Amino acid sequence: MKTSNSKKQKNDNKPLLTLQKAPTGIAGLDEVTGGGLPKGRPTLVCGEAGSGKTMLSIEFIVRGAMQFNEPGVIMTFEEQTEELAVNVASLGFDLQKLQADKKIKMDYVHVSRSEIRETGEYDLDGLFIRLGYAIDSIKAKRVVLDTIENLFGGLKNKGILRAELRRLFAWLKDKGVTAIITGERGDGKLTRHGLEEYVSDCVILLDHRVVNQISTRRMRIVKYRGSLHGTNEYPFLIDEEGIAVLPVTSLKLDKGITSDRISSGIPSVDEMLGGKGFYKGSSILISGTAGTGKTSIAANFADGVCRNNARCLYFAFEEPPQQIVRNMRSINLNLDKHVKAGLLKFFAARPTLYGLEMHLVAVHKAIQQFKPSVVIIDPITNFVSIGSLREVKNMLVRLIDFLQNEQITVMFTALTLNDMVNDQTDEAISSLVDTWLLIKDIEWNGERNRGLYVMKSRGMKHSNQVREFVISDSGLELIDVYIGPDGILTGSAREAQVIQEETGVAIHNYALSRKDREIIRKRKVLESKIASLNSEFESVEEELNKVYEEEELRKQILNKNRETIQSIRRGSENKDEPKNTGK
Amino acid sequence: MAEKKGVSGLKKRKDIYVMRLFVTGASPNSARAISNLKKICEEYLKDRYELEIIDVYQQPAIAIDEQVIALPMLIKKSPGMERKLIGDMSDKLKVLKGLEINAVNL
Incomplete structure (x- = not known):
């Protein structure tokens, strides 16, 4: 108790005292439970045979011992400790070594009705003493009881058993250990013998369903006193690294967004x-x-x-x-x-x-x-x-x-x-x-x-x-794609269309150049015609000019002649006359 | 492991009852079991029994070795098969049956 108290003080910085949690180290489970199992309290893990109860509890202990420095006690009522060690060795958990290192302690409790006769009033002090001894010997913080209901098979007096179990869970709380108690699923009840009546802080239900020949393991937190928790069924996987729970429906639309x-x-x-x-x-x-x-x-x-x-x-x-x-x-x-x-x-x-x-x-x-x-x-x-x-x-x-x-x-x-x-x-x-x-x-x-x-x-x-x-x-x-009058053309049709277009262009070009040449030719013809007309015009013009010049010339000559004649007629007496006419 | 010596020493006589009674301190059940068992032994097994009373609180390691769960618990080591009896031994008939004592006058 002393150690757990000092730890509590260390962790507790908040003024409001909230429920302390013991992380399980199991992927996803700590997210679903909001940090782990209730610290210092027992948790009931129930489910059908083969649903992974033992695996979950062993992983809780092993991870506690290895990752969180919390030694743990595994008290098994079903499997011998050696068998258990072999079973979880496939997950890479070396229980024997951990036990040698005093990180965990395993105790196999065997009760068989055929070997035991009941002769009157009894109690389960033996179990308490064993558990207490195991806890004290390694200063355990975690305890697993797997599956304590087996006691009901070994002992007849249910009244005593129930009273003793109630006492046991209270005692575990007093001890301040975080405990997992496993229980087999019963008809219409969480556990066959109603353990949920006694362990009520946290109840985890494991399920193994086969639908269409395909199996799925699921987990649900049935209750968790004093803590928020995911209420859905969470699928989980047992593989070579242990259990992995998927907190699948944390559907918040508050994603970080990038425009990269x-x-x-x-x-x-x-x-x-x-x-x-x-x-x-x-x-x-x-x-x-x-x-x-x-x-x-x-x-x-x-x-x-x-x-x-x-x-x-x-x-x-x-x-x-x-x-x-x-x-x-x-x-x-x-x-x-x-x-x-x-x-x-x-x-x-x-x-x-x-x-x-x-x-x-x-x-x-x-x-x-x-x-x-x-x-x-x-x-x-x-x-x-x-x-x-x-x-x-x-x-x-x-x-x-x-x-x-x-x-x-x-x-x-x-x-x-x-x-x-x-x-x-x-x-x-x-x-x-x-x-x-x-x-x-x-x-x-x-x-x-x-x-x-x-x-x-x-x-x-x-x-x-x-x-x-x-x-x-x-x-x-x-x-x-080619979009033409016939719709979308793809593949070879598109290729064909492209070729067809190319042909068209070539023909068009050819036609154009032919027209050009014709124009040039026409122009040449016209130009030569224009030249001949020009020369014709020039010759006509010249002809006309010639007529004019002749006439002028004739006029001058006539004038000259007339003057000469006049001068001849007047003689040389009137000398000023020719001057005036000259003007 | 002193009690083991005692067992082997007494094994020479075949009809000797070697028994261990596991109790928890002075709890009412334990006290009743001790007195009830002693009465039965004195009545039916006089001078041919060896009873060792172990306080599990003092020797918790033994509890693991002997698969002690319910207390008080009596283990009959010999003669014959090992038998386990739990309870305060108040049911005399069951105790005798459990210890395989043929009590003709019962």
């Missing part, structure tokens, strides 16, 4: 999206019918991200990673290089491997470990095989939410099965995503071509044009 852009890896797609690509931290949906190149776009995106030295996590739910790498080589993408550089990581699993929630947990875990800046999920469609549309949508909502909180850009691919409904997509997540690219088959003229549309792209200018999406040896490319 991230390239799609295909310049022409970026161009359609205002020239810069997607927003960082946004969600992108690529949908299209089979074989339209969704994976190719996704792989291009991954390639682009990795080339910028950012990390990309690729969840392949359809093809094995090696196959994707091989296939992408055919369009001039070397993903292998990025994988080797540690920038690209594939995470492949069949959707049917486990339930949706478990997938979500697995995806979360992988993301938290790899810390990518881009996540690709290819495709989401296959999840429908393990859950209803509504469930898939719920899962994706949670996933998108988580990713956006982490500022991770996510790209989903989705297979559209029926062209009639593709405006909504099968998973109906189009309202959730920020950018939606649709690849549509354009079937015309005996061939199938791909048309890429930007269905929506929130908060950016984007092209409304259909582009033909061409996958070639050198990569992906978008080409403007």
Whole structure:
């Protein structure tokens, strides 16, 4: 008690005394419980056989001992301590070593009705003493009793047992240890023997359901006195690293927002999206019918991200990673290089491997470990095989939410099965995503071509044009489609149209030059005509001039003659006369 | 481990009852169990029993070795199979049955 008091003072800086919590160290559980289990109080963990009760409690003790320096006592009523050590060794927990280091103490309590006769009044002091001894010997702060209800099988007198259990839990509280008591789920009750009546500070219910042959583990905090807690069912996963709980529905729309852009890896797609690509931290949906190149776009995106030295996590739910790498080589993408550089990581699993929630947990875990800046999920469609549309949508909502909180850009691919409904997509997540690219088959003229549309792209200018999406040896490319009187032309029809237009231009040019030459010729003809007319005019003019000159000349000569004659007639007596006429 | 010596020393006589009674200090159940058991032993097993009374509070480690849960608890080591009896030994018939004492006059 003394040690726990001093600890309380250390932690307690707030004037208001709130419930102290003991962190479990179990991924996600501390978030759901708002910090851990109630410190110094017992918690009931109940569930059916195989629901993970023992795993949860052992992890609580082990993590307490290893991470929080709180030694713990494991009192097991079911499994021998050696068996237990072997069972959890697969999780990397070395119970024997921890026990040798005095970090934990294990005690196996064995009670068998066949070996014991009851001869009158008794109590469970033996259990108290053992537990007290174990706690004191390592100064334990945590205790697990797994599964104490087994005592009901070993001892007949239920009245005594109940009274003693009540006393035990009170005693544990007095001891100030944080305890987990496990109990098997009973019909219509949380536990078979009503332990919830005694342990009422915190009750956690574990569940293991199999729907459509796929199992999902779930956890729910039934009650938690004096503390806020998540009330939903949270899926959890037991894998090689222990338990991971997913606090899935922390749906707050208060994400941090950035206006940074991230390239799609295909310049022409970026161009359609205002020239810069997607927003960082946004969600992108690529949908299209089979074989339209969704994976190719996704792989291009991954390639682009990795080339910028950012990390990309690729969840392949359809093809094995090696196959994707091989296939992408055919369009001039070397993903292998990025994988080797540690920038690209594939995470492949069949959707049917486990339930949706478990997938979500697995995806979360992988993301938290790899810390990518881009996540690709290819495709989401296959999840429908393990859950209803509504469930898939719920899962994706949670996933998108988580990713956006982490500022991770996510790209989903989705297979559209029926062209009639593709405006909504099968998973109906189009309202959730920020950018939606649709690849549509354009079937015309005996061939199938791909048309890429930007269905929506929130908060950016984007092209409304259909582009033909061409996958070639050198990569992906978008080409403007030809829109003519016959509608949209793609593929060879587009090529044909282009050739036809080129021919037209050539013919037109030829016609033009011929006309030009004719004009030149005409001009030459006319010019020569003009020249001859000019010379004709000149000759006529000259003729006319000649007449005038002759006449003038004649006039002068006549005048001269007349004067001469007159002078001759007058003689030389009138000398002034010729002068006057001359004037 | 002094009590083990006593057991082995007494094992020579086959019909000797070697018993250990685990109690918790002077609790009412423990006190009743001690007096009840002593009465039965004196009545049916006079001079052929060895009874060791252990206060679990004093030796908690023994509680783990002997799988002590409910107290008081009596363990009959010999003769025959090991038997465990719990309670204050007030049910005489059950105690005798548990210890496999053939009491003809019961």
